[in-house]
Amino acid sequence: MKISAVRLAVISCLTIQSSALLAEQNLEHIEVTGKRTPLYDTRDVNAAALGIKDVLMLPISIQSFSDALIVNQRSKTLGDILANDASVQNTSIGAVFDFVSLRGFQLDWTNGLRRDGLALAPFQDVPLENIQRIDVLKGPSGIIAGFNNPGGTINYVTKRPTAKPFAEITAEVKSRDGKYLHLDLSNTLKNNANLGYRVNLAVEDNGDFTGGDDLTRYFASAAIDIAPSDNSILRLDADFQDKKIAAQPILGLAYVDDKPVLPPYVDMSDVLLGQPWAKYETQTTNLGLRYDYWLNDNWQWINQIAYSKNDRFTIFPDIYQVDLEGKVLSSDILVTPDESYRSVSAHSFVSGTVFLGELENELVVGASIRDYQSEDGRWFNVNNPVGHIFHPIHTKKPKYPQYPQATKTDTREISYFVTNTMQFSEEFFATLGLRHIRYEKQQQQPNANWQTLDDRSFNTPIIGFNYKLDDSSAFYLSYSEGAGEGGVAVIGSGAINEGDSLGPQESEQLELGFKMQLDGASVSLAVFEIEKMLEYHNHQTNYFTQDGKQVHQGIEANINGQVHDNLSIVASATYMDAKLEDLVGDATLNGNRPANVAKYQGNVFLDYQLSAIEGLSANLGLYYVGNREQNINNTLSLPSYSKVDLGAKYEIPQHGGTVRVKVENLFDKEYWSSAGAKGIDWGVMPGRGRTVIASYTYSF
Numbered sequence: 117m118k119i120s121a122v123r124l125a126v127i128s129c130l131t132i133q134s135s136a137l138l139a140e141q142n143l144e145h146i147e148v149t150g151k152r153t154p155l156y157d158t159r160d161v162n163a164a165a166l167g168i169k170d171v172l173m174l175p176i177s178i179q180s181f182s183d184a185l186i187v188n189q190r191s192k193t194l195g196d197i198l199a200n201d202a203s204v205q206n207t208s209i210g211a212v213f214d215f216v217s218l219r220g221f222q223l224d225w226t227n228g229l230r231r232d233g234l235a236l237a238p239f240q241d242v243p244l245e246n247i248q249r250i251d252v253l254k255g256p257s258g259i260i261a262g263f264n265n266p267g268g269t270i271n272y273v274t275k276r277p278t279a280k281p282f283a284e285i286t287a288e289v290k291s292r293d294g295k296y297l298h299l300d301l302s303n304t305l306k307n308n309a310n311l312g313y314r315v316n317l318a319v320e321d322n323g324d325f326t327g328g329d330d331l332t333r334y335f336a337s338a339a340i341d342i343a344p345s346d347n348s349i350l351r352l353d354a355d356f357q358d359k360k361i362a363a364q365p366i367l368g369l370a371y372v373d374d375k376p377v378l379p380p381y382v383d384m385s386d387v388l389l390g391q392p393w394a395k396y397e398t399q400t401t402n403l404g405l406r407y408d409y410w411l412n413d414n415w416q417w418i419n420q421i422a423y424s425k426n427d428r429f430t431i432f433p434d435i436y437q438v439d440l441e442g443k444v445l446s447s448d449i450l451v452t453p454d455e456s457y458r459s460v461s462a463h464s465f466v467s468g469t470v471f472l473g474e475l476e477n478e479l480v481v482g483a484s485i486r487d488y489q490s491e492d493g494r495w496f497n498v499n500n501p502v503g504h505i506f507h508p509i510h511t512k513k514p515k516y517p518q519y520p521q522a523t524k525t526d527t528r529e530i531s532y533f534v535t536n537t538m539q540f541s542e543e544f545f546a547t548l549g550l551r552h553i554r555y556e557k558q559q560q561q562p563n564a565n566w567q568t569l570d571d572r573s574f575n576t577p578i579i580g581f582n583y584k585l586d587d588s589s590a591f592y593l594s595y596s597e598g599a600g601e602g603g604v605a606v607i608g609s610g611a612i613n614e615g616d617s618l619g620p621q622e623s624e625q626l627e628l629g630f631k632m633q634l635d636g637a638s639v640s641l642a643v644f645e646i647e648k649m650l651e652y653h654n655h656q657t658n659y660f661t662q663d664g665k666q667v668h669q670g671i672e673a674n675i676n677g678q679v680h681d682n683l684s685i686v687a688s689a690t691y692m693d694a695k696l697e698d699l700v701g702d703a704t705l706n707g708n709r710p711a712n713v714a715k716y717q718g719n720v721f722l723d724y725q726l727s728a729i730e731g732l733s734a735n736l737g738l739y740y741v742g743n744r745e746q747n748i749n750n751t752l753s754l755p756s757y758s759k760v761d762l763g764a765k766y767e768i769p770q771h772g773g774t775v776r777v778k779v780e781n782l783f784d785k786e787y788w789s790s791a792g793a794k795g796i797d798w799g800v801m802p803g804r805g806r807t808v809i810a811s812y813t814y815s816f
Contacts, residue, residue: 165259165533167467167480172631175547175580175594177254177642179674186244190778190809193241197250202690202717203672206790212363212396213241218267220668220694220713224601227264230271234422235486237457240400242272243357245298245316246337249273255625256598258576259549262531264600266623266648274353277312277341278302288811292329294322310343325392328384331361353404360397363390365433366799370440376752379438381786382505383805389502390433393513397429415468424459433500434608436798442505450608452495453519461486478537486529493523495607521562530554547580574599589632598623603651605660606796612658623648637677645669652748654701664699666710687720708750712791716742731769737761747797757787772815780807
């Protein structure tokens with residue numbers, strides 16, 4: 117994409133200004149000292165190619181959610197915790213795994229999720245038991261993560277061994293026969309204080325697979341930190357999860373006079389619209405190794421490698437159409453057995469400080485690789501006899517046909533990157549960065565030879581400027597570009613090219629923002645514009661295609677942390693003006709709003725410690741999502757909704773125990789949580805009804 121003349125002028129003026137400041141100012145080195153932060157607030161973020169920095173010094177928008185928030189909200193999945201960010205939208209397909217959009221752009225399934233900065237295998241609900249923090253890095257993140265999504269990247273930061281030994285066990289029960297047990301412990305070896313370990317074990321069981329929320333899950337993880345010498349650290353991680361969840365469909369639309377209308381509402385957390393034998397099954401393994409070596413006081417060398425694998429047996433019940441009484445008019449069950457996804461990724465980089473005259477340069481120079489392999493596409497359909505959404509019919513498992521052969525895909529990415537953060541004065545900093553990406557994608561269809569689908573190179577720059585008003589606040593302006601994986605023509609859509617991969621695409625963003633760090637909280641404000649090519653199902657030609665562009669302009673505000681001695685808050689609000697432009701294949705869509713993107717969205721979570729009763733706190737969550745278009749033709753809208761959660765925590769004095777109670781969707785609000793994912797335009801996803809959760813944690 118090309119930068120507009122206005123954008124070029126803005127960036128050129130700022131570049132000239134930075135050069136003038138260099139000539140005029142006598143520069144002084146600034147030391148930044150960290151401190152332990154309060155509840156829900158997070159400061160330092162590992163932004164890979166941009167270095168490990170205080171959020172204040174990064175010319176991009178980042179929101180971080182701590183393990184304290186995860187625990188107090190009793191969150192189990194990504195969608196649970198990211199409901200605290202108003203720039204994140206729910207785009208789940210049925211109820212089998214959570215997926216989201218960032219700033220209105222659906223996360224890239226194969227590249228959008230990272231763990232400790234490296235890629236995860238797709239199509240899994242990443243367990244949160246061994247997660248210390250979730251970072252949401254917004255905007256095209258090519259400089260940070262290579263091939264990725266234009267809306268941003270989600271990075272899971274794993275828990276590390278602690279200096280002080282501890283053990284903590286949590287038991288939980290919740291509505292619909294939910295049971296959960298979690299052990300978290302950390303210690304050092306008795307004969308080697310330089311070796312610490314942390315173990316997390318969890319088991320979860322909900323129902324017997326005749327209900328909509330039913331699942332079984334087993335999880336185990338281990339993290340080991342070793343200090344071989346005074347100037348090096350070795351970190352090892354491993355985790356495994358076996359999860360089976362009742363497969364639920366998105367709910368097909370009804371039609372009146374050939375015009376789409378919303379179907380009758382049904383709470384699918386209570387009703388199974390798939391079949392008891394139809395489960396979404398995943399077995400995931402993640403391994404990680406990181407070695408940090410300090411060359412001297414100014415230079416650090418970081419080496420990291422990760423292996424991630426997801427083996428799944430996929431069953432997607434589909435309800436394509438219902439009538440206004442709830443009778444199912446069109447449905448089936450899509451089965452894609454024995455799929456496998458594997459990612460091996462690594463990076464190595466050095467970071468440090470160089471002085472050119474009196475100009476301080478914080479450099480990061482490195483390289484990264486990723487090899488992503490998949491075996492999938494062996495899909496077939498069986499009958500879904502569900503019949504009625506209010507009175508579903510459940511039957512025995514049918515006999516499957518012989519499994520088709522799989523399609524094999526091998527995607528390789530090699531990149532080199534360099535960034536430089538230059539300090540021109542005590543107030544003014546500039547960041548320049550570039551990543552060069554070599555991208556190659558090969559595929560082998562059944563009974564065919566390997567063929568090359570893509571073999572291209574991309575350059576993804578970032579130009580950023582930070583102006584510090586004082587040690588706790590700063591303005592920033594940045595321009596960034598990204599390159600990402602194209603979509604896949606959705607299987608089951610009926611498109612002529614269903615199952616085909618679309619080519620990679622590029623994106624760009626201009627962002628202006630403000631950040632402030634209070635004593636216990638972080639505040640941010642950002643104004644942004646993102647452009648990328650549109651991918652959609654052209655029903656005139658019946659092909660999935662790339663055509664025209666999506667333009668999202670928005671404003672978002674956030675505050676996280678402790679704002680009073682007794683009060684902590686996590687709040688955000690977003691305004692998004694999103695539209696489709698420059699389409700040729702179906703010009704009638706120009707000016708329409710993209711599907712599933714609310715113009716207004718906001719949330720606030722308040723946690724208040726009651727002074728009158730030691731150890732007692734209450735929390736309140738308020739969530740609002742505005743109107744959303746159900747499809748890019750803008751023929752049907754999902755109404756806005758608001759939802760209230762209420763909870764309490766009691767730390768039993770001199771006991772080591774903590775009791776938590778939470779009621780999600782306190783008023784049992786009926787709402788539509790999602791219009792589905794990109795390319796799936798035939799249905800909607802109902803929200804979850806009132807859910808009560810109670811837990812007890814004992815620490816020793």
